[in-house]
Amino acid sequence: MTPILEMHGITKTFPGVVALKDVHLSVRQGEIHALVGENGAGKSTLMKVLSGVYPHGSYDGRIVYQGEECRFSGITDSERLGIIIIHQELALIPLLSIAENIFLGNERARAGVIDWGETFRRTRELLARVGLKEAPNTRVTDLGLGKQQLVEIAKALSKEVKLLILDEPTSSLNETDSEALLDLLLEFKRRGISSILISHKLNEIARVADTITVLRDGASISTIDCSGGPASEDAIIRDMVGRNLEDRFPKRDPKVGETVLEVRNWTVHHPLHPDRKVVDDVSFHVRRGEVVGIAGLMGAGRTELAMSLFGRSYGTRISGEALVNGQPADVSTVSRAIDAGICYATEDRKTYGLVLDETIRRNIPLANLQGVSNGLVVDDARELAVAGDYRQRMRIKSSSVAQEVVNLSGGNQQKVVLSKWLFAGPEVLILDEPTRGIDVGAKTEIYTVIAELAAAGKAIVMISSEMPELLGVSDRIYVMNEGRFVGELDAESASQEAIMSLIIRSGQGR
Incomplete structure (x- = not known):
């Protein structure tokens, strides 16, 4: 030819x-x-x-x-x-x-x-x-x-x-x-x-x-x-x-502690069609040091659940209860959700996760400006030190913290997003499609970061459309379909076949 x-x-x-x-x-x-x-x-x-x-x-x-x-x-x-x-x-x-x-x-x-x-x-x-x-x-x-x-x-x-x-x-x-x-x-x-x-x-x-x-x-x-x-x-x-990736998913020895996040009877209606439920009476929990996956087909309601928990960023007529460390959590606004210890890394990092024409230095402290401020004024030296620390800890590949994030690769942009939320000091970190549009080498680096966060005692909720990713990273998996949780699987019993079977059976039964 x-x-x-x-x-x-x-x-x-x-x-x-x-x-x-x-x-x-x-x-x-x-x-x-x-x-x-x-x-x-x-x-x-x-x-x-x-x-x-x-x-x-x-x-x-x-x-x-x-x-x-x-x-x-x-x-x-x-x-x-x-x-x-x-x-x-x-x-x-x-x-x-x-x-x-x-x-x-x-x-x-x-x-x-x-x-x-x-x-x-x-x-x-x-x-x-x-x-x-x-x-x-x-x-x-x-x-x-x-x-x-x-x-x-x-x-x-x-x-x-x-x-x-x-x-x-x-x-x-x-x-x-x-x-x-x-x-x-x-x-x-x-x-x-x-x-x-x-x-x-x-x-x-x-x-x-x-x-x-x-x-x-x-x-x-x-x-x-x-x-x-x-x-x-x-x-x-x-x-x-330029190297073999022997283990795409880092080996973990989970040390799971007490329940950090508990959600009870959470219901969310569509913002434009208030009679339609997009999340229907969902209850779940996440423990310290645990990675909990949420599986489901596109449109199942996973992102809507995450966004509604994060300061009611999505939906209307929201009802239910969220508890952090056993105490009722006020998640009525984004700032209150952050104060309660819940942070959310969006699936659309370029639109909602980053200020693209700003530098790494400016992006990382955005969710916790008090951490780099003296009163109402940002302390430049502290901001620089924080950005430099996270650049090193998260292995962000860049010329310096003065580089604009728009010029970073997708994997390094995602590391900046994660750094931003880690600096906010969350108890619970919700990750929505954390490796979307990222190459296989950078994915492994993100999986390593997730494993390190869990080892440090963070409670992780991970939404992903890639089933091998969920199976490789999660300790437990909730399966969601048509706005409801239709099953729960532990790491030993979880498989792509088991997940799809729960989705199909729930669809036939409604």
Whole structure:
């Protein structure tokens, strides 16, 4: 098969940082080519060079596409040739319709007037190609994340895509939506469309990839041909991190103490539809030194439970009781929940967990400014000392505490979030999807931090959509479905099959 794309000797530098060093990439016509590597390895930077986000002249090296050398001055140039990139953060306008989003900037018009008949007809064709049955005038905000991702792909098809680049397309999707998206990529492959897939989910890559290129520290380390069968995960991980990961989940000897958090009969109603319960009469407890997992499908109510406990950050008509160390806890506001010893690390660290354009130094003390203040004034020396201490303790890879968190890798951003909450001195730490969008090496570091926190006597609640992660980290697991807890499993009896069985049986019984 002839290459549709060849990138030769790509080198890209930023002030003080070499992001890409002599990278080579070759993608064949009609193949799915996976690009893997740790956060900060250079994957997204390489794709921004390819798509013209970083224009010709801002990097060294050559791009050859369909046999011609290309010098893109912007993303419009690459799109004109059929190179379409879909970023991890979707570029859709929520309050516009599907049709308006698909043809935004590429309107179907006659004599300067939008032809809505043609727009809707073409939209229906494109939606059919990606397996969506929604009406063209449906607002994007009324779609789930999986369907929004498909709208992005339909938008790419409207531009006559020949090479589709997907950056972590399944990071926010449930298992069903992820499977549907991967099936769609395989269908595109049958139609001769090439794809570059960036993902940290090695099981998904093993399922669909024809070729895998591994980047590490801005350099291309290896290219693996999967025509003879799926590549070994251990081999991929070794190339990604430069070492073997013998134990992805740190071995623990749990020393579980008395109950720290007890929740009784907790019920939460939907903020926009007050008659609908999203958390229904949930009761559970977490003990000192224990990691308690909450399993469930997307939409089960896990995040809604966590956010409602953390200062009623979500929901309405909330009822029930929360106790910390046997005493009723006031969790009516975020500040009172923190004062009661409950902290919550959100699943969306970039929107709700961090101030991205601020430094590590400014972010870490945010939940406990009193700890770095003299009265109403922040003590710069104390703030610097606290940030430096947590940077060292949490092994945050950065040039200094003066580095803006927007420029950190996903794993190091997550460590800043955890540092922020640890400095607040919690009794209970709720972690919502703590490794989402993080590579396998950084995941192991986060698991190690969780194990260390439990060993230090913290009570940990962990929500995760990755069952192997829950099984590898948790001492007990509650299973949630349709807003209710439908089962509890200890570490010995827990398995993916047991969790899914509880979910399925509870669904059949309601």
